[in-house]
Amino acid sequence: MRKDKIDVVLAIDIGGTFTKIGLVDRNGTILSSHVFKTEAKKPFTDFKILLEKEIRKLLSTKGIRHTILGIGIGAPNANYKTGAMENPPNFRWGKEVPLKDTVLQIIDKSIYITNDANASALGELYFGMAKGMKNFVVLTLGTGLGSGIINEKKLVVGEYGMAGELGHVNVYPNGRECNCGLKGCLETYASVTGIKRTVFRLLSDSKEDSILRNYSFDDLTGKEISEAALKGDNIALEAFQRTAKILGSKMADTVAHLEPEAFILTGGLSKAGELFSQPLIQSMEASLFNAYKGKIKVFISKTVSNDAILGPAALAWQELAMEN
Amino acid sequence: MRKDKIDVVLAIDIGGTFTKIGLVDRNGTILSSHVFKTEAKKPFTDFKILLEKEIRKLLSTKGIRHTILGIGIGAPNANYKTGAMENPPNFRWGKEVPLKDTVLQIIDKSIYITNDANASALGELYFGMAKGMKNFVVLTLGTGLGSGIINEKKLVVGEYGMAGELGHVNVYPNGRECNCGLKGCLETYASVTGIKRTVFRLLSDSKEDSILRNYSFDDLTGKEISEAALKGDNIALEAFQRTAKILGSKMADTVAHLEPEAFILTGGLSKAGELFSQPLIQSMEASLFNAYKGKIKVFISKTVSNDAILGPAALAWQELAMEN
Numbered sequence: 001m002r003k004d005k006i007d008v009v010l011a012i013d014i015g016g017t018f019t020k021i022g023l024v025d026r027n028g029t030i031l032s033s034h035v036f037k038t039e040a041k042k043p044f045t046d047f048k049i050l051l052e053k054e055i056r057k058l059l060s061t062k063g064i065r066h067t068i069l070g071i072g073i074g075a076p077n078a079n080y081k082t083g084a085m086e087n088p089p090n091f092r093w094g095k096e097v098p099l100k101d102t103v104l105q106i107i108d109k110s111i112y113i114t115n116d117a118n119a120s121a122l123g124e125l126y127f128g129m130a131k132g133m134k135n136f137v138v139l140t141l142g143t144g145l146g147s148g149i150i151n152e153k154k155l156v157v158g159e160y161g162m163a164g165e166l167g168h169v170n171v172y173p174n175g176r177e178c179n180c181g182l183k184g185c186l187e188t189y190a191s192v193t194g195i196k197r198t199v200f201r202l203l204s205d206s207k208e209d210s211i212l213r214n215y216s217f218d219d220l221t222g223k224e225i226s227e228a229a230l231k232g233d234n235i236a237l238e239a240f241q242r243t244a245k246i247l248g249s250k251m252a253d254t255v256a257h258l259e260p261e262a263f264i265l266t267g268g269l270s271k272a273g274e275l276f277s278q279p280l281i282q283s284m285e286a287s288l289f290n291a292y293k294g295k296i297k298v299f300i301s302k303t304v305s306n307d308a309i310l311g312p313a314a315l316a317w318q319e320l321a322m323e324n
Numbered sequence: 325m326r327k328d329k330i331d332v333v334l335a336i337d338i339g340g341t342f343t344k345i346g347l348v349d350r351n352g353t354i355l356s357s358h359v360f361k362t363e364a365k366k367p368f369t370d371f372k373i374l375l376e377k378e379i380r381k382l383l384s385t386k387g388i389r390h391t392i393l394g395i396g397i398g399a400p401n402a403n404y405k406t407g408a409m410e411n412p413p414n415f416r417w418g419k420e421v422p423l424k425d426t427v428l429q430i431i432d433k434s435i436y437i438t439n440d441a442n443a444s445a446l447g448e449l450y451f452g453m454a455k456g457m458k459n460f461v462v463l464t465l466g467t468g469l470g471s472g473i474i475n476e477k478k479l480v481v482g483e484y485g486m487a488g489e490l491g492h493v494n495v496y497p498n499g500r501e502c503n504c505g506l507k508g509c510l511e512t513y514a515s516v517t518g519i520k521r522t523v524f525r526l527l528s529d530s531k532e533d534s535i536l537r538n539y540s541f542d543d544l545t546g547k548e549i550s551e552a553a554l555k556g557d558n559i560a561l562e563a564f565q566r567t568a569k570i571l572g573s574k575m576a577d578t579v580a581h582l583e584p585e586a587f588i589l590t591g592g593l594s595k596a597g598e599l600f601s602q603p604l605i606q607s608m609e610a611s612l613f614n615a616y617k618g619k620i621k622v623f624i625s626k627t628v629s630n631d632a633i634l635g636p637a638a639l640a641w642q643e644l645a646m647e648n
Contacts, residue, residue: 077615086615135483149581151480158583159459160619168613169577180614253493257473257581259482289492290504291401291410295484 006031008066009320010055010107011313013116014075014099016040016143019051021058023066024313028127032311044093044102051108069264070110072316074119074308075099081161083113089144089179112312112319116140118155118164119311120301121148124264126314129299135260138301139166139247141269144179145187145194151258155318166254167191171246190247191267192222198239199225209236214295222268229275240272241279248283255292257283262297270300329537330355332390333644334379335637337440338399338423340414340467341362343375345382346391347635352451354488356385357633367427368417376430394434396640398443398632399423405485407437413468413503436636436643440464442479442488443474443635444625448588450638453623462625463490463575465593468519469511473582479642490578491515495570516546516592517575522563523549531645534559546592553599564596565603572607579608579616586621594624 006033007025015038022033031065036054039046059068077088083100085093099109114122121138124130130138134153140146145167148154156163167187168180175184176197188194199212199220210229212220212235251263269276281298289298332347332355339362344453346357360378363370383392401412407424409417424435440448445462448454454462458477464470469491473480480487491511492504499508500521512518523536535552536544536559552560575587593600605622612620 065570151475152478154476156475156582159585160583160615162615163583165580165613165615169580170573170611173573182611182613185613249494249497253577254581256489256493257487257578258480259484259487261483287494287506289489289506289509291484291486291489 005065005067007069009313009316010058010109011052011067011073011309011311011316012071012072012073012075012103013119013308013312014038015116015140016076019054020309021051021054021065021291022309022313023058023068023203024309025077025316028313029308030062030307030309031066032058032271034058040091040093042092044097047093048102051103055106066270067111068107070112070316070320071103071107072119072312072314072319073099073103073111073113074116074315075113076116077324078113079117079161080112080114080118080155080157083111083308084188110316110323112315114155114157114312114315115146115148116308116311117146117150117269118157119315120146120266120277120308121150121264122155122314122318123303125150125153125310126317127310128264129302133261135258136259136262136264137166137254138264138266139251141265142267142268143191145191149258150260155315166250169250169253171250184251186247190269192242195225195239195243195269198221198242199235201241202235202238204205206235208234212236222271223239226272226275229272237275243269244276244279248280248285249287251280251296251298252287252289252292252302253286255296256289259292260296262299264279266298266301273300329389329391329584331393331437333377333637333640334382334392334395334428334433334634335635335640336375336395336397336399337439337632337636338362338397339632340400342541343378344633345375345378346384346633346637347388348633350641352637354631354633355388356382358382364415364417365418367556368421371417372426374379375427379430392431392433394436394640394644395431396437396443396636396643397423397427397437398440398636398639399437400440402437402439403485404438404442404479404572407435410486411603412516422578434640434644434647436639437480438481438636439470440473440632441470442481443639444470444590444632445474445588446479446638446642447461447635448625448642449474449477450482451634452588453626454586454588457585459582460586460588461490461578461582461584462588462590464591465515465589466591467515467517469515474584475582490574493574493577495574510571510574514567514574514593519546519549519563519567519593520544522566523559526559526562528560532558538558546595550596550599554595561599564600567593568600568603569607572604572609573611575604575608575620575622576611576613576616579620580613583616584620585621588623588625590625597624
């Protein structure tokens with residue numbers, strides 16, 4: 001029998017700014033992919049039309065003969081069980097966005113969905129640096145702090161499909177205001193936005209000279225803070241120290257729950273290198289219960305973060321394998 | 325074929341004061357059981373001789389014809405993967421107690437081992453109030469705070485067999501000294517010992533009259549604190565409030581990891597009833613991320629805590645089922 005068609009999944013990664021779609025085979029090879037603007041501030045119906053058009057375009061790409069076995073979607077606040085995006089921040093798509101049903105109307109295949117950080121964890125498990133690992137936690141340190149938990153090679157989804165929101169464990173009972181309405185959530189400290197807030201707190205508390213005094217809150221990005229720190233700017237260095245200390249101690253709490261083999265860090269904040277990872281590991285170790293000391297690895301992600309669609313692709317492949 | 329032998333497991337629950345052994349069938353019926361003093365302060369070799377004698381006695385019980393399919397053991401700090409008790413507090417048995425190997429020398433069957441709180445979680449899953457649940461967390465609020473995490477009907481054991489030590493998540497970075505060497509661990513606040521420490525802090529800070537001013541630290545037990553609270557003693561009431569507030573907020577962090585359907589509380593502190601559970605639930609709800617609010621149940625254990633050997637029995641039955 002001539003086998004001239006390749007089995008693939010359609011992977012969709014929806015971000016606040018860009019959406020990426022692609023066809024991915026069982027080994028994580030991206031046969032074809034395409035990026036377009038999400039337009040998260042326009043109505044969801046606009047996105048639906050856009051997505052349908054882009055999917056049609058992708059599927060009509062010449063030269064690849066494929067069979068789509070299923071669809072994997074990663075999106076902010078997406079619920080694994082309901083298939084909806086629930087109150088996604090920075091999107092004007094409503095409180096319950098029926099993402100799964102919408103895609104099903106465009107293309108009628110098995111659809112699997114989860115939030116971006118969970119998808120990222122599966123991407124690391126199947127195609128990234130967690131290949132061969134059984135228990136690990138991915139932390140995405142970007143605008144917010146997302147997390148995906150893998151236990152015994154499976155994504156921990158929880159009772160209602162929303163497990164793994166480590167951005168909202170509490171650091172200080174009356175701490176910084178969080179987008180979610182609570183106070184003192186971890187992501188208000190340990191994320192790109194978090195370290196920026198810490199920089200502004202330090203600029204306010206101390207009299208120390210700093211390059212960072214030239215930036216407005218809205219203009220300052222993680223890049224400037226990293227660059228300042230590398231140049232020896234004391235405010236920037238102290239901001240990294242404080243951020244690492246808080247995140248490290250909370251990672252120790254996560255270990256007390258799950259005893260993972262490793263943490264894998266992705267996102268802007270993780271790119272600062274040893275400046276961040278060294279005090280982070282130090283703080284985690286100092287807070288670890290005896291039984292865990294010296295056992296938990298901390299890695300900076302390499303592969304998957306470069307290709308966001310490998311996450312949703314891995315989700316689809318995992319779910320398809322479990323069904324068969 | 326005449327089926328006159330009943331399939332059972334030998335269940336062993338080792339506590340700091342008493343050890344209980346018994347034969348338990350697939351439905352959680354205890355066919356025969358026996359309790360003896362652990363003598364944790366004497367050498368482990370003494371315990372070994374004692375255990376062997378007691379097991380022989382149990383197995384020679386007249387009237388029950390049984391086939392032992394396996395052995396389940398619950399013991400403080402027991403490691404699911406290594407089969408050893410690691411640095412058990414209050415035991416003078418050494419740093420690595422080779423419990424599994426020792427029992428294997430007495431009776432050569434498949435042996436499964438885990439710590440007491442994990443065993444308790446499995447007991448609730450198979451024979452207790454968590455029958456039919458898939459995701460829940462058991463908290464044992466006794467001298468310390470133990471925990472057992474069930475995810476998708478399976479015990480979360482972690483990479484090295486020691487997951488689920490929620491007694492050692494951090495409450496205050498420079499908080500109370502813990503037996504484990506860290507400071508500010510949850511069990512120094514949320515346990516019978518923890519609430520006692522809080523009572524003494526309140527007696528020191530306030531000028532309020534209290535029945536509890538008549539007790540020395542070593543004499544005061546959870547019972548007196550509960551009774552004082554029920555009589556309206558303000559120090560005792562405030563101690564329950566503070567304890568509940570701390571535990572509730574940390575339970576919210578656990579939800580952010582695992583999104584369980586429920587928490588099941590056991591042990592001395594849980595027996596205080598609404599006095600404790602009402603402010604506990606209030607505090608947890610106030611700290612929960614939106615997606616979880618109003619969804620997480622809190623129960624006080626009924627069944628299993630009465631019979632500690634149902635935990636290790638459940639462990640043995642689960643492991644035997646997975647192997648076949």
